[in-house]
Structure formats: C-alpha cells, structure tokens
Amino acid sequence: MSKQCCVVIGASHAGVSLALQLRKEGWEGDIQLIGAESELPYHRPPLSKDLLSGEKNMEAIRLRPHKVFDDNAIELVLGVTALDVDPDAQTVQLSNGKRVEYSKLVFCTGANVNKLPMGQGLERLFYIRTAADVKQLQAVLTTAKSAAVIGGGYIGLEAAAVLRKLGLQVTVLEMADRVLARVTSRVMSEYMTSLHMMHGVEIRTRAHVTSLQEIVDENGNKGVSIGCNDGRELQVDLVVVGVGVTPSTALAEAAGLEVSNGIVVDSSGKTSRDNIYAAGDCCSHPSQLYDRMMRLESVQNANDQARVVAANICGKPTEYKAVPWFWSDQYDAKLQMVGISEGYDKVVVRGDASNHEDGFALFYYKDGVVIAADCVKRPKEFMASKQLVMNRSAIGPEKLQDESVEPSNWLQSA
Numbered sequence: 426m427s428k429q430c431c432v433v434i435g436a437s438h439a440g441v442s443l444a445l446q447l448r449k450e451g452w453e454g455d456i457q458l459i460g461a462e463s464e465l466p467y468h469r470p471p472l473s474k475d476l477l478s479g480e481k482n483m484e485a486i487r488l489r490p491h492k493v494f495d496d497n498a499i500e501l502v503l504g505v506t507a508l509d510v511d512p513d514a515q516t517v518q519l520s521n522g523k524r525v526e527y528s529k530l531v532f533c534t535g536a537n538v539n540k541l542p543m544g545q546g547l548e549r550l551f552y553i554r555t556a557a558d559v560k561q562l563q564a565v566l567t568t569a570k571s572a573a574v575i576g577g578g579y580i581g582l583e584a585a586a587v588l589r590k591l592g593l594q595v596t597v598l599e600m601a602d603r604v605l606a607r608v609t610s611r612v613m614s615e616y617m618t619s620l621h622m623m624h625g626v627e628i629r630t631r632a633h634v635t636s637l638q639e640i641v642d643e644n645g646n647k648g649v650s651i652g653c654n655d656g657r658e659l660q661v662d663l664v665v666v667g668v669g670v671t672p673s674t675a676l677a678e679a680a681g682l683e684v685s686n687g688i689v690v691d692s693s694g695k696t697s698r699d700n701i702y703a704a705g706d707c708c709s710h711p712s713q714l715y716d717r718m719m720r721l722e723s724v725q726n727a728n729d730q731a732r733v734v735a736a737n738i739c740g741k742p743t744e745y746k747a748v749p750w751f752w753s754d755q756y757d758a759k760l761q762m763v764g765i766s767e768g769y770d771k772v773v774v775r776g777d778a779s780n781h782e783d784g785f786a787l788f789y790y791k792d793g794v795v796i797a798a799d800c801v802k803r804p805k806e807f808m809a810s811k812q813l814v815m816n817r818s819a820i821g822p823e824k825l826q827d828e829s830v831e832p833s834n835w836l837q838s839a
Contacts, residue, residue, distance in 0.1 A: 429454030435533030436460025439705030439727035446735035463504035536670035544637035569662035577604030581667030694734035704730035764797030
C-alpha cells in the first residue's frame with residue numbers, strides 16, 4: 426500500500442465524527458467512509474421524534490453537508506455494505522465488488538433493531554431504525570386513526586408521543602410490570618406513565634404479545650389484530666415495534682475479533698486485532714467510572730469514543746473516560762439522564778415527581794455515592810449531576826433535596 430488509508434465501516438454518528446476528527450488530529454492518508462444507506466449521513470434521534478412528526482425533513486437532520494466531506498477529503502461510499510474483513514491481508518470486501526486495502530480499520534457498525542418472532546410480512550407493522558423506515562410509516566399516517574406501540578422503552582414512548590400528537594389513538598403494550606423498567610426507577614416509570622395518560626395514551630403493562638394478524642375492513646383498508654397473553658385482543662390501523670437493539674457484530678466476529686455484548690475494545694478503542702478499532706453502539710468498552718465492561722447506545726458516547734479512537738490512530742495516546750449521558754423528548758417534557766443507575770440502592774427526589782409543570786430530579790446512590798441522575802425539566806440539576814457522577818460524590822441526600830440550594834453549590838460542598 427503506497428499511501429495510508431483508514432477505512433471506516435458505518436456512516437452514522439460514530440463514523441462521521443471519527444472521519445472528521447482524523448483530519449483534525451492530522452491524518453494525511455486517505456479516508457473511506459462506508460455506509461449501507463444511500464442517504465447522506467443523518468442524525469438518528471430525530472427519527473422517532475421530529476422526522477416522524479414532520480416537523481423536520483431529511484435536509485434538516487443531516488450530520489454534515491456534502492461539502493464538508495469534500496473539503497476534508499473524505500470519500501463517501503454510500504449504499505454499500507462490507508461483506509468480509511481479512512485482518513491478515515488488511516482488506517475489506519464490499520458489496521459493490523471492490524476489495525479495499527486499509528492501514529487502519531474502524532468498526533462503527535452500530536446496532537440492529539430486535540424484531541418480533543411473529544408478524545413478518547405485515548404491511549402495517551413498522552420498526553424505526555432508518556430514515557427509510559420512517560418514510561414507510563409516514564405513508565400510512567395520513568389515513569390511520571389508531572396505533573399500537575409494542576415496547577415501553579424510550580424509542581417506543583417517543584413514537585407513542587408523536588403518534589398521539591398527530592391525532593391517533595395510541596396504546597402502548599409493555600411486557601414488564603412498568604415502562605422503562607430496564608433503565609430507570611419506579612418513580613420515573615410512574616411519572617412517564619402519568620405523562621402519557623394525561624395526553625390520552627393507554628398503557629398496558631404485563632402485556633405479552635402472542636399473535637399478530639393482518640385484518641382488512643369492509644373498505645379494503647388493512648390493519649393489525651394483536652393477541653395478548655391475557656386473552657385480550659386489540660385491533661389497530663398500524664403497529665410500531667420498539668423492543669431494543671442488538672449490537673451489529675457479525676462482520677467483526679467473522680473476522681476473528683473478540684465479541685462479548687459488542688466488539689470488545691480497550692480504553693483506547695482498539696480491538697483484539699492490530700490496526701482495528703471500534704466505536705459507538707457496536708462496541709463494549711471498559712468503564713473506569715463503573716469498573717466494568719459496558720456498551721452504551723447514545724450519540725454522546727458515539728462521538729466521544731470516535732474522538733478517542735481518532736487520536737490514538739494518529740499516535741496520540743488517549744483514554745475514554747467520559748460520563749455517559751442521554752436525553753429523551755416527549756411532549757413538552759425533556760428528560761436528561763446522567764450515568765448508569767443499574768445496581769442503585771437508594772433514590773433521592775428533588776422536587777415533586779407528580780408535578781408536570783416544574784419538573785424534578787432523581788439521584789441514584791450506591792454505597793453512599795451518586796452514580797446517576799434523571800432530570801425532567803431541570804437543566805441546572807442535569808449539568809451539576811455530570812460532575813457529581815464523575816467525581817463519585819458522596820454528597821448528602823439532604824443537600825440535593827433542598828430546593829433553596831442552587832445546584833452549582835453542590836459542587837463546592839461535594
């Protein structure tokens with residue numbers, strides 16, 4: 426290979442951030458950014474919110490204009506998938522028939538939506554992962570009057586909020602005993618349930634879907650009949666499924682890379698094979714903050730990891746140490762989350778969790794240390810919480826609960 430080339434597989438947040446950051450770090454070789462979609466790279470969070478609602482179009486959610494890629498000499502290879510990676514020969518076989526050589530390779534392959542073991546081929550059954558998925562869903566929204574959302578996680582609830590705002594009757598079906606059970610406390614679950622019910626959404630928990638069948642009314646309009654474990658049947662015009670994602674690791678695994686709940690990387694983003702890195706939703710990385718391997722699904726993590734990998738590829742040793750944070754917009758409520766609350770042994774509430782006007786904040790403790798926070802309409806608490814979690818603060822609960830104390834003062838007393 427006469428000239429160095431970094432091949433990036435995956436053209437979403439991590440891939441685009443990585444390619445641009447490589448130039449900022451001084452990479453002078455070629456950069457090829459390979460994306461399976463034909464679309465110019467775009468933001469994914471708006472898919473289930475602004476794009477679905479029609480408040481934004483595709484041009485409004487582009488990650489960067491085409492000119493930025495041209496100006497940084499980044500070759501976009503779109504509408505093409507990577508079929509095979511040979512770490513020994515340092516080559517990637519592409520679906521367009523080309524085999525490209527690399528000196529550095531980065532997996533930014535993201536995650537794939539989990540699909541139900543039933544309902545294949547139903548015209549009115551939708552998953553939201555790509556812009557094409559949203560376009561197909563929008564095509565039927567103009568005539569639909571009712572919808573079911575299977576899955577009470579963030580994606581499902583965001584979709585439910587948009588569908589309700591568009592005037593549909595919406596029912597959420599969640600198999601756990603509460604929404605968001607996997608990622609937050611019962612306090613937050615109850616708040617989100619109340620929020621959706623206030624807007625007319627019906628939420629059914631402990632609802633195990635057992636069947637999905639196509640139905641056709643007397644006018645020839647198609648819909649879906651949903652059977653549940655309790656014997657109840659629900660008939661709707663369309664169904665949106667949001668039951669989580671699985672990291673896209675098949676290509677890496679076939680290439681002999683270590684895989685365990687994602688492509689395993691070290692603190693620099695390097696995989697088990699020389700000259701190969703990974704960043705974003707697809708990888709499992711060591712967290713110094715929580716002292717364990719972790720895989721995160723967030724834009725922040727994708728961008729932060731991409732910057733770390735770019736620096737290391739360019740010979741500037743850097744470790745990933747960022748505090749995880751996430752957000753979700755539903756109706757007029759902005760939920761901002763810091764850290765991972767898994768394993769908490771105490772929850773402290775600041776404000777009134779039943780107040781839909783002023784918001785509130787939840788702080789999660791483990792062994793007397795703040796490990797995470799959930800903030801609804803509380804941006805000051807959110808910003809201060811980042812430092813509390815990063816510093817592994819053992820600040821007393823009474824200080825967090827006292828609304829007369831400004832969040833900025835927590836950092837002085839923590």
